[in-house]
Amino acid sequence: MDVERKGAGVKFEVLQEDLDALLDYSKELGAREAIPINKKDIFYREWVRHKCGFPNCGAYAVCFQCPPSTPRKEETEAAVVPSYEWGVLAVIYSSPEEVGMQSDGDMVRAYDRESRWSARINNLVSKIESMALELGYYKAMGFTCGPCTLCGMWTGKWITDELARVFSDSFEGEQVTCGPMRGGMCTVHRRARPSGEPCGIDIIEFIREAGLATDMLIMPEIAPDCVPECPYYGLVLVG
Amino acid sequence: MSEEKKELGEPQRIMRSPAPERVDRPAVRIKDSVDEADFKAIIDFAKEKGVAEGIAIKARDIVTNSLMPMKCRIPTCWGYNSSYFCPPRTISTSDMQAIIDDFEWALLLHIPPPEPSAPYSDFYGHMNTMKEIIGRTEVEAQYTGYVNSMGFTGGPCTICGMFSPEWVAAKKAKKDAPLCTLITGEFSTCLQYYHCRPSVQAVGIDMYATAKGAGWEDRLALPLPVKKGRTDWPCLPGVYPILVM
Numbered sequence: 001m002d003v004e005r006k007g008a009g010v011k012f013e014v015l016q017e018d019l020d021a022l023l024d025y026s027k028e029l030g031a032r033e034a035i036p037i038n039k040k041d042i043f044y045r046e047w048v049r050h051k052c053g054f055p056n057c058g059a060y061a062v063c064f065q066c067p068p069s070t071p072r073k074e075e076t077e078a079a080v081v082p083s084y085e086w087g088v089l090a091v092i093y094s095s096p097e098e099v100g101m102q103s104d105g106d107m108v109r110a111y112d113r114e115s116r117w118s119a120r121i122n123n124l125v126s127k128i129e130s131m132a133l134e135l136g137y138y139k140a141m142g143f144t145c146g147p148c149t150l151c152g153m154w155t156g157k158w159i160t161d162e163l164a165r166v167f168s169d170s171f172e173g174e175q176v177t178c179g180p181m182r183g184g185m186c187t188v189h190r191r192a193r194p195s196g197e198p199c200g201i202d203i204i205e206f207i208r209e210a211g212l213a214t215d216m217l218i219m220p221e222i223a224p225d226c227v228p229e230c231p232y233y234g235l236v237l238v239g
Numbered sequence: 240m241s242e243e244k245k246e247l248g249e250p251q252r253i254m255r256s257p258a259p260e261r262v263d264r265p266a267v268r269i270k271d272s273v274d275e276a277d278f279k280a281i282i283d284f285a286k287e288k289g290v291a292e293g294i295a296i297k298a299r300d301i302v303t304n305s306l307m308p309m310k311c312r313i314p315t316c317w318g319y320n321s322s323y324f325c326p327p328r329t330i331s332t333s334d335m336q337a338i339i340d341d342f343e344w345a346l347l348l349h350i351p352p353p354e355p356s357a358p359y360s361d362f363y364g365h366m367n368t369m370k371e372i373i374g375r376t377e378v379e380a381q382y383t384g385y386v387n388s389m390g391f392t393g394g395p396c397t398i399c400g401m402f403s404p405e406w407v408a409a410k411k412a413k414k415d416a417p418l419c420t421l422i423t424g425e426f427s428t429c430l431q432y433y434h435c436r437p438s439v440q441a442v443g444i445d446m447y448a449t450a451k452g453a454g455w456e457d458r459l460a461l462p463l464p465v466k467k468g469r470t471d472w473p474c475l476p477g478v479y480p481i482l483v484m
Contacts, residue, residue: 064315076309141309186319189317
């Protein structure tokens with residue numbers, strides 16, 4: 001979709017036609033579901049952030065788009081609630097073979113698959129957010145799910161190298177690390193967006209309220225064929 | 240691409256910008272009340288330096304929103320954490336609101352950024368020029384008698400050579416490039432303290448809502464994506480405030 005770029009044209013209220021355009025654009029980009037979400041339907045919960053820490057996810061304190069670097073629930077709530085009216089929730093689904101850790105017990109392969117899906121949701125959200133900016137919504141802000149994997153962290157190669165570096169001391173060279181965590185620049189700053197959970201946004205509760213998906217627990221003990229597909233949620237707030 | 244990098248040369252740290260021309264003028268008494276004729280004189284001074292337009296507004300009409308510094312973080316701007324004028328080292332939105340509450344008047348200056356299709360070097364040049372204009376106009380307001388004047392700019396601090404095309408090329412090639420001396424501790428002072436002012440967005444000022452309130456909606460520039468689908472623009476709204484009195 002081409003939108004005429006204008007130097008000015010800042011919008012302060014969401015137009016229905018723009019919201020529809022964003023929903024259409026999300027589907028064009030590959031989202032199976034794209035739903036408008038009103039700010040009163042967004043739930044903020046403290047516990048969702050702590051799910052990143054207990055048990056601690058591999059990306060905790062390693063990735064700048066994950067806690068503890070992300071804004072906290074109270075910061076998100078204080079900033080977001082008065083500033084936005086609408087958002088776009090875009091959902092992509094991974095196939096049963098690509099549900100990660102459960103697929104075949106091969107951790108490196110599972111991480112490699114997961115990292116590709118995380119990169120996809122980051123790409124999708126950044127594109128929808130950019131479109132919202134082009135339409136005039138200067139406050140547009142996107143949230144994804146899971147860690148950012150765009151710089152090459154969490155890929156199969158990265159995991160292999162990391163295992164070699166930590167356990168067998170056989171890795172030589174420079175391992176990819178998150179730039180902002182070292183005080184440097186993010187090499188993928190155009191596309192990386194933080195995960196919504198550490199910011200306190202409880203997407204699952206919205207999904208449940210909206211009747212969009214059944215509750216699903218993905219645990220190592222669950223057989224792969226019991227998991228039909230795995231959704232990845234992206235939320236773009238539009239002003 | 241490699242040829243381009245060769246042409247760009249090595250990144251240099253700009254040790255000190257040339258000082259403004261010395262102007263001998265009589266000492267001015269510190270003012271304790273507002274004279275609107277002074278505002279006109281300050282705006283005229285700013286126009287000489289390159290500002291397109293300027294108006295005086297009530298300081299209370301400056302809108303703050305804690306979302307603004309979050310916009311520096313999500314998506315992470317390339318200037319985030321690069322100097323003392325970008326988050327997380329800038330003052331908080333609530334502190335900024337307290338500062339605004341202490342002022343009665345502010346000037347809004349319209350300094351339009353280059354067209355979105357312009358090359359990066361134009362934007363780099365614009366960021367430096369704009370900071371110099373704001374810095375000098377703020378100092379002019381101080382010379383006029385408004386000693387507490389405080390100016391705010393847009394985008395990350397770039398005056399010492401950070402984020403220059405050469406600097407970016409060196410970083411991409413994983414070579415050493417000079418960083419903010421305040422952060423590295425290399426020097427105990429900022430080398431460009433004449434011109435450095437915090438970014439409006441970093442301190443929580445919503446310039447879009449402020450300019451709208453002042454009737455300057457059509458002068459605003461959007462943070463347009465450089466490439467389609469890739470947001471890559473720092474906060475250059477085109478309108479910047481100087482708190483005066």
